[in-house]
Amino acid sequence: MLTPAARVLLVYPPSRTQKHSSCPASIMMLGAVLERAGYEVHLLDANAASRRLSTAQVVEHVRQLRPDVVGVTLLTPLVKEAYRLAFELRDCGARLLAGGPHATLLPEEPVEHGFGATVVGEGEPTIVEAVEAMLGRRPLESVLGLVYRGEDGHIEHNDPRPLVADLDSLPLPARHLVNPADYGSGPNEALFTHVFTSRGCPARCAYCAGGLFGKKFRFRSADSVVDEMIAIHRSYGTRDFYFTDDAMSMNHQRTEQICRRLIDEQHGFTWSMMTRIDSVDEALLEMAAHAGCVQIDYGVESGNPQTLKRIHKPHTVEMVRRVIPLTHRHGIRSAVFFILGFPWEDAPAIDLTLQLMKDLSEYVVFCPAIASVLIPFPSTEIYERYKDQCGFASWWISDDRTFDAPRLGTHPFYQATTFRLGAVLDADFFHYSRKVKEKMFDVFRFMRASNLKERGFWSRFLRLGAFDLSRKLDSISPLLERAVFTVPLALMEVVRGQEA
Numbered sequence: 001m002l003t004p005a006a007r008v009l010l011v012y013p014p015s016r017t018q019k020h021s022s023c024p025a026s027i028m029m030l031g032a033v034l035e036r037a038g039y040e041v042h043l044l045d046a047n048a049a050s051r052r053l054s055t056a057q058v059v060e061h062v063r064q065l066r067p068d069v070v071g072v073t074l075l076t077p078l079v080k081e082a083y084r085l086a087f088e089l090r091d092c093g094a095r096l097l098a099g100g101p102h103a104t105l106l107p108e109e110p111v112e113h114g115f116g117a118t119v120v121g122e123g124e125p126t127i128v129e130a131v132e133a134m135l136g137r138r139p140l141e142s143v144l145g146l147v148y149r150g151e152d153g154h155i156e157h158n159d160p161r162p163l164v165a166d167l168d169s170l171p172l173p174a175r176h177l178v179n180p181a182d183y184g185s186g187p188n189e190a191l192f193t194h195v196f197t198s199r200g201c202p203a204r205c206a207y208c209a210g211g212l213f214g215k216k217f218r219f220r221s222a223d224s225v226v227d228e229m230i231a232i233h234r235s236y237g238t239r240d241f242y243f244t245d246d247a248m249s250m251n252h253q254r255t256e257q258i259c260r261r262l263i264d265e266q267h268g269f270t271w272s273m274m275t276r277i278d279s280v281d282e283a284l285l286e287m288a289a290h291a292g293c294v295q296i297d298y299g300v301e302s303g304n305p306q307t308l309k310r311i312h313k314p315h316t317v318e319m320v321r322r323v324i325p326l327t328h329r330h331g332i333r334s335a336v337f338f339i340l341g342f343p344w345e346d347a348p349a350i351d352l353t354l355q356l357m358k359d360l361s362e363y364v365v366f367c368p369a370i371a372s373v374l375i376p377f378p379s380t381e382i383y384e385r386y387k388d389q390c391g392f393a394s395w396w397i398s399d400d401r402t403f404d405a406p407r408l409g410t411h412p413f414y415q416a417t418t419f420r421l422g423a424v425l426d427a428d429f430f431h432y433s434r435k436v437k438e439k440m441f442d443v444f445r446f447m448r449a450s451n452l453k454e455r456g457f458w459s460r461f462l463r464l465g466a467f468d469l470s471r472k473l474d475s476i477s478p479l480l481e482r483a484v485f486t487v488p489l490a491l492m493e494v495v496r497g498q499e500a
C-alpha cells in the first residue's frame with residue numbers, strides 16, 4: 001500500500017439555503033483523482049441534506065482532521081461565506097486551495113481573500129500538481145492553470161491548462177468517500193447520485209455563469225456512461241439517476257447509444273436529465289422514454305420572443321410550445337425553469353411569460369429556483385452591461401446585496417414561502433418598479449397554484465389562501481400582516497428546520 005502522500009480535505013462550503021440531496025460532483029471527481037495519486041482524501045459537503053454544517057462547524061472539523069491541504073469549491077452565491085471560512089482557517093496549519101466556477105471567473109479574488117492559490121478551469125488535470133506545489137514539492141510556476149501570489153507580492157497567472165480531451169479517461173467520482181446517511185439514505189437504502197456525462201456549451205446566454213468547461217461540447221462515450229450506472233447500482237443499489245450535464249442530449253447519436261443499451265440490457269433504471277429545448281426531437285424523446293427517462297429539466301427562461309433574442313437563447317417560443325407537449329405525450333415530465341426581471345421588461349412584457357406558463361401548465365412542473373429572478377453573475381453579458389448603470393459591481397462580496405433566505409420576522413408570509421432559496425428581490429439589483437414586483441408575485445402565485453394542482457382541495461385552498469391573504473394584508477398594513485402570520489411562519493421555519 002502507498003504511504004499517504006499527504007492528507008487533503010475537499011470542502012463544499014456552507015450556504016443557509018442550499019440543501020443537497022446528493023454529494024457535489026466537484027469534490028467527488030477531485031477526490032478520485034487525488035486518491036489515484038496516493039493522497040489520503042476526505043470530503044466535506046457542508047450542505048448535505050441530513051448534515052448541514054455552519055462555517056464554525058467546518059472550522060472545527062478541519063482542526064480535528066488536521067489536513068495538509070484544504071481545497072474549497074467556490075460558487076458566486078457562497079463565496080462570501082467561503083472567504084470567511086478561509087479567514088477562520090488562516091492559522092490552522094493547512095494550505096488553502098480554491099477552485100470551481102467563481103474561482104475560475106475571478107481567480108485573483110480567492111488569493112486576495114486568504115487562499116494560497118486558485119486552480120482555473122477543470123480541476124482534474126491540475127489538482128495533483130497544485131497540491132504538490134502547495135506542499136512545496138514543486139515550483140508554483142510549473143503548474144499550468146494556477147494563480148497565486150508571487151514572491152514580489154504580485155498575483156501571478158500561469159499559462160492556462162488545456163481542457164481534458166478524453167472525458168472517458170477521468171476516474172469515476174469517489175462515491176465511496178461519501179456517507180449515504182449525510183444525504184438521508186438509510187443503511188439499506190440506495191444512494192441518490194448525479195452522473196456527469198458531457199461538458200461544455202457553445203451557446204452564449206447573456207445570464208449564464210457557466211463557461212468553465214469551454215464552448216465546445218465534449219462527451220463521454222455511451223458505454224462509459226452506462227457502465228458507470230451499472231457500477232453505481234451494484235455498489236449502492238441506485239436505480240434512479242440524474243444527469244446534470246448542461247445539455248445531455250446535444251449529441252443525438254450518443255444519446256441513442258445510451259438509450260439502446262439501457263433498453264437492450266433491461267436494467268430497469270429510471271433517469272432524468274437537464275437539456276436544451278433545441279436539442280430534442282420526437283425520435284429522441286420516444287427512445288428516451290423507452291429507456292427509462294422520467295423527467296427532463298428545460299431552461300425555458302421567457303415567454304417573450306424579444307427577451308429570448310436579447311439573451312441569445314438558442315430556442316424560440318414556438319419551439320417551446322412544440323417540445324413541451326411532445327415531451328408530455330411520451331410520458332416524460334417536463335420540469336421548467338423561468339427567469340423573471342430582465343431589466344428591459346416591464347409588467348406587460350412579463351405577462352407574455354405568464355401567458356406561456358399558463359399555456360404549458362397542464363404539461364409541466366414549475367421549478368421556482370433561486371434564479372427565478374435574474375441574478376447578474378460575474379463575467380456574464382448581463383453583469384458587464386448593467387454593473388455600472390445599476391451600481392452592483394462585485395455584489396457578491398458586498399454587505400448590501402445579499403439574498404439570504406428570509407428569516408423569521410423579516411418578510412411577509414407570501415414572500416417567505418416564495419423565497420425560501422434566497423430573496424433575490426432584497427438585493428434590488430435592477431431597481432424594479434412596484435408594478436414589476438407585483439407582476440412577479442402574480443407569476444410566483446401562478447407557479448405555486450399550478451404545482452399544487454395534484455394536491456387535494458383543502459391543501460390547495462389553505463396554501464393559496466394563506467398566500468393571498470398575506471399579500472392582501474401586507475398591502476393594507478405590513479404590521480397587521482406580521483401580527484396574523486407570525487405563528488404560521490414560525491411553524492413553517494420549524495418544519496423546514498431552518499435556524500431563525
Ligand code: B12
Nearest residue numbers: 024025026071073075076077099100119122123209210371
Ligand atoms: C447540479 C448543479 C446544481 C445543484 C447542486 C447539487 C449538488 N449536489 O451538487 C443545485 C441544484 C443544488 C445547484 C444550485 C445552485 N446552482 Co448550480 N449547478 C449545477 C450544475 C448543473 C452541475 C454542477 C456539477 O456537478 N458540475 C460538474 C463538476 C465536475 O464540475 P464543477 O462543480 O464545476 O467542478 C469542476 C471545477 O469547477 C473544478 N473545481 C470545483 N471545485 C474545486 C475545488 C478545488 C480545490 C479545485 C482545485 C477545483 C475545483 O474542478 C471540478 C472538476 O473539473 C452546474 C453547471 C455545470 N455545468 O457545472 C450549475 C452551476 C454550478 N450552478 C450555478 C448556480 C448559479 C447555482 C445556484 C445559484 C442556482 C441557480 N442556478 O441560479 C444555486 C446555488 C444556490 C445557493 N443558495 O447558493 C452556476 C454557478 C455560477 C457561479 N458563478 O458560481 C452554474 C455553473 C450554472 C450556470 N451555468 O450558471 N446547482
Ligand code: SF4
Nearest residue numbers: 201203204205208246
Ligand atoms: S444553453 Fe445553458 S449552459 Fe449553454 S450558455 Fe445557455 S444557459 Fe449556459
